[in-house]
Amino acid sequence: xxxxxxxxxxxxxxxxxxxxxxxxxxxxxxxxxxxxxxxxxxxxxxxxxxxxxxxxxxxxxxxxxxxxxxxxxxxxxxxxxxxxxxxxxxxxxxxxxxxxxxxxxxxxxxxxxxxxxxxxxxxxxx
Numbered sequence: 001x002x003x004x005x006x007x008x009x010x011x012x013x014x015x016x017x018x019x020x021x022x023x024x025x026x027x028x029x030x031x032x033x034x035x036x037x038x039x040x041x042x043x044x045x046x047x048x049x050x051x052x053x054x055x056x057x058x059x060x061x062x063x064x065x066x067x068x069x070x071x072x073x074x075x076x077x078x079x080x081x082x083x084x085x086x087x088x089x090x091x092x093x094x095x096x097x098x099x100x101x102x103x104x105x106x107x108x109x110x111x112x113x114x115x116x117x118x119x120x121x122x123x124x125x126x
Contacts (some may be wrong), residue, residue, distance in 0.1 A: 003083075006041075007079070010045050010083045012035065013035060014074060014079050016034070017066070019040070019126050021071050024067060026066065046090050054074060056068045071122070072121060076118075076121075076122065077118040077120075079081070079122070084111050087105070088107070
């Protein structure tokens with residue numbers, strides 16, 4: 001299993017937002033420079049984080065991006081789900097009866113991982 005580069009960036013971006021909580025809105029260009037990401041790519045990631053209600057976008061001269069939730073509310077899972085979506089990581093393609101024992105093991109492992117990521121807050125590692 002491997003997460004996309006966008007998820008890697010999103011976790012680091014959100015950690016940066018958590019560190020900066022309470023400061024002015026963060027603008028796209030300075031944030032892109034700080035993260036060493038192209039502004040276009042960063043904009044796409046920020047759009048997904050806005051859609052997931054993790055951050056908010058404020059237009060205008062003093063606009064930018066800021067946390068929508070408090071820093072203690074944001075879990076690793078929230079960020080990963082915003083970028084990757086919520087589909088199952090494994091589905092059995094071999095067992096027509098839907099009693100695939102391999103799928104049951106994989107679903108159990110995925111549920112444990114999801115619960116672990118839901119418990120871990122970005123603020124805990126910042």
